[in-house]
Amino acid sequence: MSTSTLTPASVRSALEGGPAGSTTILTPDDDGYEAARAIEPGGVPWQPAAIVRPTDTAGVARAVRFARDAGAEVSVRAGGHSALGVGRDHGALTIDLRALDAIDVDVDGRTAWAGGGLTAGAYSSAVGRHGLVTPFGDTASVGIGGITLAGGIGLLARSRGLTIDSLVGAEVVTADGEVLQVDADHDAELFWGLRGGGGNLGVVTRFRYALHELPTVVGGMLLLPGTPESLAGMVAAATEAPRELTVIIMAMSAPPMPFVPAEWHGRLVVMANVCWSGDPAAADAALAPLRAVATAAGGAILDTVHPAPYADHLEAGPGGGIVATAGAFFAEGLDEQAAAHVLAELESSPAMMRAVQLRVLGGAVADVPADATAFAHRDVPLLGYVMAAGPSVEVVDGYKPWVGALAERLRDRDGTYTGFVGDGDPRLARAAYPGATWDRLAALKRTYDPGNLFRGNLNVPPA
Ligand SMILES: Cc1cc2nc3c(=O)[nH]c(=O)nc-3n(C[C@H](O)[C@H](O)[C@H](O)COP(=O)(O)OP(=O)(O)OC[C@H]3O[C@@H](n4cnc5c(N)ncnc54)[C@H](O)[C@@H]3O)c2cc1C
Structure with missing residues (x-):
């Protein structure tokens, strides 16, 4: 909780006008404040003293300096999908990056500079026009800011790695309001920390990504009856698949959506979101073991797998109206006994909506040494x-x-993923950043944010 005494007047007099680009300022009495503080999923009782929306890096730097001098906590809002509102403290100054949405694609150089307020969907559509991709998650509405700083685990994880494995540079406003251009040769240790260290080290106003040539992927949904054999079988098939195939599996009660046949509404299903990023002609062969799991379970209820640009395979996003709670875990695998437990729990849970999601990793994610980035797992x-x-x-x-x-x-492995952490419990920060990773991040904090201005996150306090 912030201890500052920010008032609408103090924020306005400090940040309105001046040489920096025009910053929009919203305080609780302003029209637009309620809409601006909305996040996904909703329900987080979060009331910042002011939300400022700068239009350029200088405006971000000015807001950071103001917050530091006022003793206010800073929270950063990019795509607004922070797992259940981590960093949404009352009384804080929220720097909303949504106006930083420029994108500059260097098609020949295979890189792109992207404003820190872009969403994964907007970025992917823009670079997709050139047949290029940078790997993000599975959802278009997630901000590139939060997902990149967390690591970024998505539909191309096994073939192209995490988002951070394609991050080649960043422009950062540090806690003293300084603007740094960081990459493997400039402030390399800070660049290491940005790749997985969450929002601890500064406000990233621009990310520079490597682009991969990938005009088409073959993806979509396999929906099958939910049985212990089908759930464990799908995990096994996805684990054994070539690295060009990434699969995200959900066990759940089938939602009453128009695309689900009515007789399946409310019944247990396994939904496999598949993404083949190899030769499109080889997709069917690669998917055959997954389809065999469906056949053994009585046949696929739905099979929407088709070739399309990567951006088209991203889900739109939850779209508001629900409140959610979640818990992440790491595991070695999921056998039939554990799968039966999952399905029994889903069947008997009192929750209105409930699901267990399983992301099979390996492949390119595991190619990178644990100490190469601040994502150690x-x-x-x-x-x-x-x-x-x-x-x-x-x-x-x-x-x-x-x-x-x-x-x-x-859970049968220690650790957790920053992007999926649902609250700021210090034990979760320790789990996300084990051993030497923690020590390096804490040392970086001491250098770049000794006053822990950026603590509205999965926080690593300065060493
Ligand atoms: C529906 C949904 C689907 C998701 N799918 C995936 C997925 O497939 N893969 C995956 O890896 N994760 C996924 N996530 C998790 C997601 O990556 C994290 O919640 C992430 O933090 C969201 O980023 P954001 O910019 O949208 O959120 P925000 O709430 O705006 O930001 C989250 C936090 O990141 C920090 N931050 C964000 N941008 C910046 C910046 N530019 N500079 C400094 N700090 C910053 C701040 O601490 C902020 O509190 C999903 C989340 C949801 C709700």
């Missing part, structure tokens, strides 16, 4: 996520014990 085979959602914070609070217990039951 390179050899984790399976990243899982237990989610429960409902209509209000009060209702969803009641789901938390169930979520926590199931995630704990499925």
Whole structure:
């Protein structure tokens, strides 16, 4: 909780006008404040003293200096998908990066500079016009800011690695308001820390990414009956698949959506979101073992797999209206016994909506040494996520014990993923940043943010 006494007047007099680009300022009495503080998923009772939306790096630097001098906590808002509101403290100055949405694609050089407020979907559509990609997650509405700083685990993870494995530079405003251009040759240790260290080290106003030539991927959904054999079988098939195939698996009650046949509404299903990024002609052969799991379970309920640009395969996003709670875990795998437990828990859970998501890693994620970036969990085979959602914070609070217990039951490896952490518990920060990673990040904090201005995140305090 911030201890500062920011007032609308103090924010306005410091940040309105002046040489920096025009910064929009929203305080609780302003029209637009409510809309500006909305995040995905909703329900986080978060009331910043002011939300400032600079239009350029100088404006961000000015806001950072003001917050530091005022003793205010800074929270950074990019795509607004921070897992359940980490960093959303009352009284803080929120720097909203959404106006930093420029993108500059160097097609020949295979790199792009992207404003820190862009979404993964907007960025992917823009570079996709040139048949190029940078790997992000599975959802278009997620901000490139949060997902890149966390690591970035998505549909191209096994073939092209994490988002940070394609990050080649960044423009950062540090806690003293200085603007640094960092890459492997300039402030290299800071560049190391930005790749996985979350929002701890500064405000990234621009990211520079490597671009991969990939005009088409073959992806979509395989929906199959949810049985212990189909769930464990899908995890096994995805694990054994060539690295060009990444699969994100959800066990859940089938939602009453128009694309799901009515007789399956409310029944347990396994939904495999597949992405083949090898030769499109080889996709069917690569997918055959996954389709065989569906056949053994009685046949696929849906098979929407088709070739399309990567950006078209990103999900739009939750779209508001729900409140969620979640717990992440790492695991070695999922056998039939554990799969049966998952399905039984999903069947008996009191939650209005509930799901267990399983991301099979390996491949290019594991090619990178654990100490090469601040994302240390390179050899984790399976990243899982237990989610429960409902209509209000009060209702969803009641789901938390169930979520926590199931995630704990499925966890058989230490650690967690910054992008999926649901609260700022210091033990989770330690789990995300084990051993030497923690020590290096804490040393970086001492250098670049000794006063811990950027603490509205999965925080690593200065050493
Ligand atoms: C529907 C949904 C789908 C998701 N899918 C995936 C997925 O497939 N793969 C995956 O890896 N993750 C995924 N995530 C997790 C997501 O990557 C994190 O929640 C991430 O933090 C969201 O980033 P954001 O910019 O949208 O959120 P924000 O809430 O705006 O930012 C999150 C935090 O990151 C920091 N931050 C963001 N931008 C900057 C910046 N430019 N400079 C400094 N600090 C910054 C701040 O500390 C901020 O509190 C998903 C989340 C949701 C809700």
